[in-house]
Amino acid sequence: MNPKTQSILAYLGILWLVAFFGGKEKRDSLSIYHLRQGLGLLVVAIPVNVVLNVIIMLVPTLGTPLSLVSIVFLILMIFGIINAANEVQKPLPLIGKLFENQFAFLDR
Template identity: 65%
Template sequence: MTPKVQSILSYIGILWLVAYFGGKQERNDLSKYHLQQGLGLWIIAVIFNIAISVIVLIVPSLAIILSAVSILFLILMIFGIINAANEVRKPLPVIGKMFEDKFDFIG
């Protein structure tokens, strides 16, 4: 698996594991960077979805917030895939800077 494919797959939820385990031999700095960004996006998305789901259980009329947050994370995922496809090392909007130096196990 090429580093470019690893970078693209790192933003697609469960396929992050395929990118991580499938390309250990061919990993470069760009793919490591996108693996960090993709894992960070996934973690933040899961935390937000759980929190908002709990809120919706309490106040069902706020269910529209759940779909709005899901669309926001979809947009961030698309930005990440575009950056990975263009082989650009650019952080995700809003949350990307938080994950640039995290997840040392990826290296």
Template identity: 55%
Template sequence: MTPKVQSILSYLGILWLIAFFVGKDQRNDLSKYHLKQGLGLFITAVVFNLCAGVLLTIVPSFTFVLTIVGFVFLILMVLGIITAANEVKKPVPVIGKFFEDKFNFIM
């Protein structure tokens, strides 16, 4: 698996695991960077969805607002994929800077 494919797969949720485990021997700085960004985006989306689920059980009228915010994660994922496909080290907008120096287990 090439580093470019690893970088693209890192933004596709559970496919992050394939990019992480299959491509260990061909990893470069670009794929490491996008693995960190993709994992950060995935964790943020999961935490948001868990909180949104709890909030919707309390206040069901927030459905529309939370749906719009859910689309924001889809847009961030697409932007990350485009960045990875262009082989550029650019953080995901809004949350990407926070995850640049996290997840040191990705080597």
């Protein structure tokens, strides 16, 4: 798997694992950068969505407004995929700077 494909897959949730394990031998700085960004997005999106779902279960009338928050993560995913496809190391809006130097295990 080439680095560009790894970079794109890094933003697609569970396919992050495919990108991580499937291309270890061909990993470069571009794919490592997008693996970090994609994992960071996943690490933020999962707990936020769990909390939102609990709130929606408790107060069903908030369902529509709070479900719009999930669209933010979809938009961030699209931004990441576009950056990866264009082979640009640009952080995701809002949360990208937090994960530029995280997840040291990706450097190995």
